[in-house]
Amino acid sequence: MRGATHAKWAACAIAVALAAAACGGGSDSGGSGADGIVSSSWGDPQNPLEPANTNEVQGGKVLAMIFRGLKHYDPRTGEAKDMLAESIETKDSVNFTITVKPGWKFSNGETVTAKSFVDAWNYGADLRNNQRNAYFFGYIEGYEQVHPEKGRPSAQTMSGLKVTGDRTFTVKLSQKFSTWPDTLGYAAFAPLPRAFFDDHDAWLAKPVGNGPYLVDSYARGSQMSLRRWDEYNGPDKAQNGGIDLKVYTDNNTAYTDLIAGNLDLVDDVPASQLRNVEADLGDRYINTPAGIIQTLAFPYYDKAWNTPDGAKVRTGLSMAINRKQITDTIFQQTRTPAKDWTSPVLGEEGGFDPTLCGKACEYDPAEAKRLIAEGGGLPGGRITLTYNADTGSHKDWIDAVCNSIKNALGDDRACVGNPIGTFADFRNQITQSKMPGPFRAGWQMDYPLIQNFLQPLYYTNASSNDGKWSNKKFDDLVDKANAEADPATAVETFKEAEKVVRDEMAAIPLWYQNGSAGYSERVSNVALNPFSVPVYEEIKVN
Amino acid sequence: MGRYVIRRLLQMVPVFFGATLLIFLMVNVMGDPIAGLCGERQCDPATAAQLRKEFGLDKPLWQQYATYMGNVFTGDFGTAFNGQEVTELMAEAFPVTIRLTLVAIFFEIVIGISLGVVTGLRRGRPVDSGVLLLTLVVISVPTFVTGLLLQLLLGYEWDIIDPSVSTDARLGELIVPGLVLASVSLAYVTRLTRTSIAENSRADYVRTAKAKGLPRGRVIRKHLLRNSLIPVVTFIGTDIGALMGGAIVTERIFNIHGVGYQLYQGILRQNTQTVVGFVSVLVIVFLVANLLVDLLYAVLDPRIRYA
Numbered sequence: 047m048r049g050a051t052h053a054k055w056a057a058c059a060i061a062v063a064l065a066a067a068a069c070g071g072g073s074d075s076g077g078s079g080a081d082g083i084v085s086s087s088w089g090d091p092q093n094p095l096e097p098a099n100t101n102e103v104q105g106g107k108v109l110a111m112i113f114r115g116l117k118h119y120d121p122r123t124g125e126a127k128d129m130l131a132e133s134i135e136t137k138d139s140v141n142f143t144i145t146v147k148p149g150w151k152f153s154n155g156e157t158v159t160a161k162s163f164v165d166a167w168n169y170g171a172d173l174r175n176n177q178r179n180a181y182f183f184g185y186i187e188g189y190e191q192v193h194p195e196k197g198r199p200s201a202q203t204m205s206g207l208k209v210t211g212d213r214t215f216t217v218k219l220s221q222k223f224s225t226w227p228d229t230l231g232y233a234a235f236a237p238l239p240r241a242f243f244d245d246h247d248a249w250l251a252k253p254v255g256n257g258p259y260l261v262d263s264y265a266r267g268s269q270m271s272l273r274r275w276d277e278y279n280g281p282d283k284a285q286n287g288g289i290d291l292k293v294y295t296d297n298n299t300a301y302t303d304l305i306a307g308n309l310d311l312v313d314d315v316p317a318s319q320l321r322n323v324e325a326d327l328g329d330r331y332i333n334t335p336a337g338i339i340q341t342l343a344f345p346y347y348d349k350a351w352n353t354p355d356g357a358k359v360r361t362g363l364s365m366a367i368n369r370k371q372i373t374d375t376i377f378q379q380t381r382t383p384a385k386d387w388t389s390p391v392l393g394e395e396g397g398f399d400p401t402l403c404g405k406a407c408e409y410d411p412a413e414a415k416r417l418i419a420e421g422g423g424l425p426g427g428r429i430t431l432t433y434n435a436d437t438g439s440h441k442d443w444i445d446a447v448c449n450s451i452k453n454a455l456g457d458d459r460a461c462v463g464n465p466i467g468t469f470a471d472f473r474n475q476i477t478q479s480k481m482p483g484p485f486r487a488g489w490q491m492d493y494p495l496i497q498n499f500l501q502p503l504y505y506t507n508a509s510s511n512d513g514k515w516s517n518k519k520f521d522d523l524v525d526k527a528n529a530e531a532d533p534a535t536a537v538e539t540f541k542e543a544e545k546v547v548r549d550e551m552a553a554i555p556l557w558y559q560n561g562s563a564g565y566s567e568r569v570s571n572v573a574l575n576p577f578s579v580p581v582y583e584e585i586k587v588n
Numbered sequence: 589m590g591r592y593v594i595r596r597l598l599q600m601v602p603v604f605f606g607a608t609l610l611i612f613l614m615v616n617v618m619g620d621p622i623a624g625l626c627g628e629r630q631c632d633p634a635t636a637a638q639l640r641k642e643f644g645l646d647k648p649l650w651q652q653y654a655t656y657m658g659n660v661f662t663g664d665f666g667t668a669f670n671g672q673e674v675t676e677l678m679a680e681a682f683p684v685t686i687r688l689t690l691v692a693i694f695f696e697i698v699i700g701i702s703l704g705v706v707t708g709l710r711r712g713r714p715v716d717s718g719v720l721l722l723t724l725v726v727i728s729v730p731t732f733v734t735g736l737l738l739q740l741l742l743g744y745e746w747d748i749i750d751p752s753v754s755t756d757a758r759l760g761e762l763i764v765p766g767l768v769l770a771s772v773s774l775a776y777v778t779r780l781t782r783t784s785i786a787e788n789s790r791a792d793y794v795r796t797a798k799a800k801g802l803p804r805g806r807v808i809r810k811h812l813l814r815n816s817l818i819p820v821v822t823f824i825g826t827d828i829g830a831l832m833g834g835a836i837v838t839e840r841i842f843n844i845h846g847v848g849y850q851l852y853q854g855i856l857r858q859n860t861q862t863v864v865g866f867v868s869v870l871v872i873v874f875l876v877a878n879l880l881v882d883l884l885y886a887v888l889d890p891r892i893r894y895a
Contacts, residue, residue: 090853093625094671101627173634176642178625181632195634250671266672267680268755268845294752295852299739299843302751306744436856470624470858477623477630488628502629510629 098170704781
C-alpha cells in the first residue's frame, strides 16, 4: 500500500508542475498590456540614481524621463533650448543671471524655485556627497572650497551661486565660458526637491523629479515602472501611459523577447543580431548617429611614443586602418568612418567638419608605410592595442584594426591585441599610466558642444586626457574659444584647436557610433536622441 | 553520529575562511575597482579617494579582510557599488536561484533516475541504446547552446514559453531554464543509475527476493533501487552547490535575476563585497549539501555507520 501513496505523491507533483507551467507560459508577463504602457529593456544602473551621480546611459535614461532642467536638448537637432529657464543673461561670459519660469512643480507638489537649483548644485559639488559628476560644477566660482583636490572641504556652498529671488539666481564662473548655458541641459544640473535632502534614502528608493514621468515603483536590479505625470505642464507631455524599464541580464535575451512580442523597445541591438535585424524588424529598426566617437589614444607618458617625429608614425597608423571595411563588415554600418574628432550630431554649425581630418583618415597603405618609416618606425617594431574584452564586442574590431595595420605594412608582427578582463581593470591600468601602446578610447558626449569633444580629452591634464597629451598651442586656442562671446566665433576657434589635434594626430579617430534600437508593432513614433537614448515621451502606443 | 556531525561542522570553519580569503585576494588582485565607476573618464582624485574611503578600500588588504569577516559575523555583508546592501541583493537573488536549483534537481531525480532504471533493466535493448545516445548528445553539447536553442524554438518559433523569465521568476517559468540547467547532470544521473542497477540486478539478494515471490515492482523499489542509489545520491548532493554557482550561463540566457547574475555583475564591476558575499554563502551551501549526502548514506545503507 505504501507504494501506492508514493505514486500518488509523484503524480500530484507532476500535476502541480504542469499547472504552474500553464499559468507561467501563456499569460502576458511581458507587460505589453493595457493602458498604453511601453515596456523597454534596461540595464542595472551602476551607481545610485541621483542627478549628479549618474554618468552612464542606463541611469541617464531614467533621469531624462523624470527631470527637466534649465535647458533641454532638442531630441532631433541636439540644440540646447530653454526649458525651465525664462532667461539666462550675461554681459561678460562670467556672471550669469538666471530666471526660472513660474508654474513648474515637482511631482510631489513642491514648487521648482531658484533654490531648488542652487541647493542641488551645491549638493552635487560637495566632496562629502561622493557625487561622481561633481566636476561638472568645476567652472563655478568656489568649487575648490567645496571640492578641494586634497583634504577636507572648507565650505558647504559655492560662493559663485547666489539666490536673489524666488525665481532668480546668479552664477559667477571662475573663468570665461560663453557657451556655459548650453551645458545646463545635462542631467547633473537638474533641480532637486526638498524631499531629496530631508529623506535621502526614501528619495533614492523612489526618486521624485519634475519631468513628464513619475516613478510608480522601483525594484532595484529588476524593474522600474514609470507612469505619465498628468499634472506635468511642460511642452513635452508624455504621449503614452508610462514606461516599464526591465533589467535584462543579456541584451540578446532582450532582443529575443522583442521579436517574440514580449517587449516593445530595445535600445541596444546586440552586435551578433545586426545581420538579422532588417529581416526581423524591417523599418522598425532605427540606426541613427549618436554623439559617440571611438578613437585610439596613445600613451604620451611613454618616451617611445613621445618623439619629435611621432606625429608621422601616428598619422601613418591612421592611414593604415581601413575604416570603411571594418564598419561595413563588423558593425554592419552601425558606425560611420570618422572624418574629424567630433560627431555629426553637432551639425556643421556646431563644429562638425567632414573635411577636417582629410587624407590622414583615408586608407592609404603605401603612404602609411612611408610615413611610419619616415617617423622612425613603430616603437619596438610592433604595437600593442589594449582594450577591455568584457563588453561591447571590442575584440572583433580591435583584431580587425590590427589586421588592417598588418596588411598595410606587410608585416605579420606589426600589431597585436591586448585584452583586459574587465572594464574596471582596464580603466585602472589607464589611470595608472600603464598602457604598453595605443589603447581603445571611447567618448560619449555630455552635451552637444564641440567643446565637449575637445577640452575634456585633449586639454593638458583634463579629466579624460588618458594619454596625457599636452600641447600649448591647443590649450591656448581652447582658452580663447571659451572666452569668445559670440558662439559662432567660439566654434571656429575650437575648430582651429582641433586642427592642432589633427596635425599632431593626438589620437586616431576611428568611427562615429550610431544608436541602434528596435521596437514592436505595438508602438510608433520611436526615435533616438543624439545621446542614443530613446525619446520616451514621444512614443505612441497603437 | 552526533560526534561525527560536530567534527564535520568544525572542519567547515577552516574551509570557509580559506575559501573566502582566496576569493578576497583574487578580486583584489584585479586592481582598483573605483577606476571603473566613473565610466570612460577618470574619477576626479578627490571623489575617488572619498569613494575608496567609503568602501574601505584605502586600508591594507589584511585589514580589509579582517573588517569584512568581522562584519560578516554580525550579518553585515557590506554595500554594493549601486548603494544596495549585499544582504538585500542576496535576499532577492537566492530564493530565485534556489527555486531554479530545486526545479533542476527535481528533473534530475525524476527523469534521470527513471531513465536510469528503465535502461538498467533493459540492457542492450533499443531503449537502452537510444537513451545512451541521447545522454551522449546532451553531455557533449554545451549548456549555452541547448539554452539558446530551446529559447529560440520554444520561445520564438513555437511560442510555447516566454523567452525570458519575469522578475517574480514563478515556478512555471523556471521549468525550461531548470531543464537546461539540469541537462548535463541529468545525463550523468541516468548513466550512473543505469550502471548501478545493471550491476545490482544480478546480485544474490535480488535473486533471493525474486525467488521469495515478491512482486517485481517491490523488488525493484525496495531492494534494487535502494542499494543502487548510493553513488547517485552522492552525485546529486554535490551537484546542488555546482548548480547554484554554475547557473551563470542559464540565468544570463533566460534573464533570471539570481545568484549567477549578481555574481557576474559583481565580477564585471569588480565589486569585492558582492562577489565575496555570494561566494561565501555558496561555499556554505556546498559544505552543508556534502554533509547531508554523507548522512544520507546511513539512511540508504544501515551498514554504513558514523561513530
